[in-house]
Amino acid sequence: xxxxxxxxxxxxxxxxxxxxxxxxxxxxxxxxxxxxxxxxxxxxxxxxxxxxxxxxxxxxxxxxxxxxxxxxxxxxxxxxxxxxxxxxxxxxxxxxxxxxxxxxxxxxxxxxxxxxxxxxxxxxxxxxxxxxxxxxxxxxxxxxxxxxxxxxxxxxxxxxxxxxxxxxxxxxxxxxxxxxxxxxxxxxxxxxxxxxxxxxxxxxxxxxxxxxxxxxxxxxxxxxxxxxxxxxxxxxxxxxxxxxxxxxxxxxxxxxxxxxxxxxxxxxxxxxxxxxxxxxxxxxxxxxxxxxxxxxxxxxxxxxxxxxxxxxxxxxxxxxxxxxxxxxxxxxxxxxxxxxxxxxxxxxxxxxxxxxxxxxxxxxxxxxxxxxxxxxxxxxxxxxxxxxxxxxxxxxxxxxxxxxxxxxxxxxxxxxxxxxxxxxxxxxxxxxxxxxxxxxxxxxxxxxxxxxxxxxxxxxxxxxxxxxxxxxxxxxxxxxxxxxxxxxxxxxxxxxxxxxxxxxxxxxxxxxxx
Amino acid sequence: xxxxxxxxxxxxxxxxxxxxxxxxxxxxxxxxxxxxxxxxxxxxxxxxxxxxxxxxxxxxxxxxxxxxxxxxxxxxxxxxxxxxxxxxxxxxxxxxxxxxxxxxxxxxxxxxxxxxxxxxxxxxxxxxxxxxxxxxxxxxxxxxxxxxxxxxxxxxxxxxxxxxxxxxxxxxxxxxxxxxxxxxxxxxxxxxxxxxxxxxxxxxxxxxxxxxxxxxxxxxxxxxxxxxxxxxxxxxxxxxxx
Numbered sequence: 131x132x133x134x135x136x137x138x139x140x141x142x143x144x145x146x147x148x149x150x151x152x153x154x155x156x157x158x159x160x161x162x163x164x165x166x167x168x169x170x171x172x173x174x175x176x177x178x179x180x181x182x183x184x185x186x187x188x189x190x191x192x193x194x195x196x197x198x199x200x201x202x203x204x205x206x207x208x209x210x211x212x213x214x215x216x217x218x219x220x221x222x223x224x225x226x227x228x229x230x231x232x233x234x235x236x237x238x239x240x241x242x243x244x245x246x247x248x249x250x251x252x253x254x255x256x257x258x259x260x261x262x263x264x265x266x267x268x269x270x271x272x273x274x275x276x277x278x279x280x281x282x283x284x285x286x287x288x289x290x291x292x293x294x295x296x297x298x299x300x301x302x303x304x305x306x307x308x309x310x311x312x313x314x315x316x317x318x319x320x321x322x323x324x325x326x327x328x329x330x331x332x333x334x335x336x337x338x339x340x341x342x343x344x345x346x347x348x349x350x351x352x353x354x355x356x357x358x359x360x361x362x363x364x365x366x367x368x369x370x371x372x373x374x375x376x377x378x379x380x381x382x383x384x385x386x387x388x389x390x391x392x393x394x395x396x397x398x399x400x401x402x403x404x405x406x407x408x409x410x411x412x413x414x415x416x417x418x419x420x421x422x423x424x425x426x427x428x429x430x431x432x433x434x435x436x437x438x439x440x441x442x443x444x445x446x447x448x449x450x451x452x453x454x455x456x457x458x459x460x461x462x463x464x465x466x467x468x469x470x471x472x473x474x475x476x477x478x479x480x481x482x483x484x485x486x487x488x489x490x491x492x493x494x495x496x497x498x499x500x501x502x503x504x505x506x507x508x509x510x511x512x513x514x515x516x517x518x519x520x521x522x523x524x525x526x527x528x529x530x531x532x533x534x535x536x537x538x539x540x541x542x543x544x545x546x547x548x549x550x551x552x553x554x555x556x557x558x559x560x561x562x563x564x565x566x567x568x569x570x571x572x573x574x575x576x577x578x579x580x581x582x583x584x585x586x587x588x589x590x591x592x593x594x595x596x597x598x599x600x601x602x603x604x605x606x607x608x609x610x611x612x613x614x615x616x617x618x619x620x621x622x623x624x625x626x627x628x629x630x631x632x633x634x635x636x637x638x639x640x641x642x643x644x
Numbered sequence: 645x646x647x648x649x650x651x652x653x654x655x656x657x658x659x660x661x662x663x664x665x666x667x668x669x670x671x672x673x674x675x676x677x678x679x680x681x682x683x684x685x686x687x688x689x690x691x692x693x694x695x696x697x698x699x700x701x702x703x704x705x706x707x708x709x710x711x712x713x714x715x716x717x718x719x720x721x722x723x724x725x726x727x728x729x730x731x732x733x734x735x736x737x738x739x740x741x742x743x744x745x746x747x748x749x750x751x752x753x754x755x756x757x758x759x760x761x762x763x764x765x766x767x768x769x770x771x772x773x774x775x776x777x778x779x780x781x782x783x784x785x786x787x788x789x790x791x792x793x794x795x796x797x798x799x800x801x802x803x804x805x806x807x808x809x810x811x812x813x814x815x816x817x818x819x820x821x822x823x824x825x826x827x828x829x830x831x832x833x834x835x836x837x838x839x840x841x842x843x844x845x846x847x848x849x850x851x852x853x854x855x856x857x858x859x860x861x862x863x864x865x866x867x868x869x870x871x872x873x874x875x876x877x878x879x880x881x882x883x884x885x886x
Contacts, residue, residue, distance in 0.1 A: 182755050230753040234740050300876025301755050350716045350868050
């Protein structure tokens with residue numbers, strides 16, 4: 131149908147009597163025009179609770195009257211109200227068979243008094259526009275312990291719809307709104323909207339009293355239901371039971387731990403420490419209690435050490451000086467003498483002590499320094515050896531060496547008595563001897579070890595020849611070295627030089643270099 | 645695998661859905677390029693099938709009904725906007741259903757009838773109504789800009805939003821109907837013969853605008869109701885949707 135026709139038709143007898151109280155148009159109807167508005171019945175409210183049935187109510191006239199409601203659907207015939215009683219007084223109830231959705235109802239109420247009839251204005255509606263649900267019921271609250279990170283309680287509010295069967299097929303779908311406020315703040319309502327489920331959980335409510343209410347609405351209707359009955363919710367102050375338990379547990383465990391530490395661990399701290407971090411063992415000598423060494427129990431130490439070869443307990447009371455004969459000693463530069471220390475620094479120091487140019491006589495022993503039996507010495511009488519202890523030998527190249535100052539040697543001192551029992555000292559062999567009396571002492575080894583590297587006694591002449599050759603070679607080498615030394619001052623290999631050219635030639639087959 | 649066009653949903657679900665379907669398509673492309681070994685291919689195929697085919701009808705129906713709900717609320721707001729400033733005379737309350745251009749479509753008139761209609765028919769009715777409003781919405785949209793009404797900008801934006809929702813809902817219903825059989829695919833054509841011009845004078849224009857909006861409100865309510873019934877029927881396992 132052409133909308134233009136619609137317009138023309140509807141701007142005519144079309145009423146606008148909406149229950150919202152819009153301004154009404156003055157219309158001609160079949161009723162009495164002249165009657166005042168108060169005496170005409172008036173349909174004021176229509177409602178459908180489930181989009182299947184609906185009811186309309188009207189205001190009565192003052193007089194006693196019989197009311198008749200007539201309606202028409204769309205452009206259909208006029209029909210009369212099917213039920214005047216189910217909705218109460220002055221109502222008309224349309225049941226399922228008489229209700230059609232998406233159809234246009236236009237109805238009027240006529241009050242028939244004995245004198246005249248009063249007809250109301252026409253009231254038109256579509257059922258979908260008047261859908262208003264029931265208020266929710268059974269609003270209840272349950273306080274729970276708020277899980278997770280939340281502190282305090284969570285308030286679970288739930289309710290039900292009083293007629294849940296209308297929701298079953300999906301014809302009506304509800305949306306809820308919940309409001310709550312603190313007791314005392316009358317207008318400060320907080321709302322939770324929209325809610326699709328008939329329950330909601332509120333977190334973070336401060337302890338106190340709250341008033342809660344809820345209402346609902348059909349999804350595609352504009353009209354909200356009435357508010358449900360209000361509910362008083364009291365949020366308690368104390369912590370929920372679960373948290374209290376946790377607190378007690380934590381405090382208890384903490385107290386017990388403290389007690390255990392205070393009375394169990396600390397007194398035994400040393401033992402525990404030793405168990406977990408055992409002390410690093412100090413060097414021990416088997417058979418000797420390390421405490422002995424600490425306390426300085428010399429008798430015991432001496433007894434133990436006397437098992438060692440060549441150990442002589444240090445005697446601090448008497449100093450024994452052995453006579454040394456300076457006759458027939460070889461004069462040579464300190465390079466002949468195997469400078470013991472491989473450590474260059476020390477040898478340089480020694481070198482400094484024994485300046486190269488100084489032609490002061492040195493007493494050296496050819497390495498390895500070994501004790502020559504007295505018979506050998508006898509053969510070499512005219513070339514007295516500087517040996518001090520016939521039965522002992524000392525190893526060159528060891529780090530043990532001391533400088534001892536001797537008295538001026540007596541030229542007439544003979545070789546030491548071979549039969550004399552020597553005092554076992556560590557540093558008892560002489561390696562060098564200056565004319566100032568300083569003697570370079572090195573440890574000696576007892577005779578049994580000497581056989582390994584004892585030089586075969588050489589005849590005098592051969593030995594002297596050897597020595598001459600040696601000194602010559604040494605002189606050459608020294609000359610070379612001096613030339614090299616001018617070029618390179620930092621060359622410390624000088625210290626090692628005495629060992630290099632001299633000894634390989636000398637020690638024939640002996641492995642005495644240490 | 646058929647291409648699924650996007651159905652706009654509210655908020656983050658839109659993004660999730662789009663991402664999921666986009667992932668489906670890109671995964672398909674990757675698979676088609678054949679750069680995967682045999683065993684991996686099988687596992688990827690199984691995963692894809694499980695992921696992409698697992699978009700349930702329930703979910704789609706739920707989103708469709710949400711969309712239709714939004715449409716109906718928009719049309720209701722439109723009517724309120726119109727009423728707020730409309731001159732107090734000549735205003736018609738409600739058009740007769742026979743006067744709307746969609747009256748030719750036979751729809752159930754009450755709950756019992758609606759519950760007796762099959763799902764395919766319900767889907768077809770909803771789709772037909774939706775399709776029938778494409779043209780009138782365009783007319784409303786063009787005329788809203790020049791509407792002699794104080795709230796015309798708000799009205800215009802709402803009508804545009806309505807058009808978008810209508811379009812996306814139609815696409816979604818197309819997808820759904822393809823799953824439901826040939827009866828759901830049938831659409832009744834409801835031509836709009838009102839023309840693009842709403843009238844000459846102010847009253848006429850406003851009246852016609854109101855009339856169209858009222859028809860739209862009724863029809864959107866119908867669509868929403870049908871979809872909600874469909875959703876409830878499909879969600880037998882999830883009573884909370886009903």
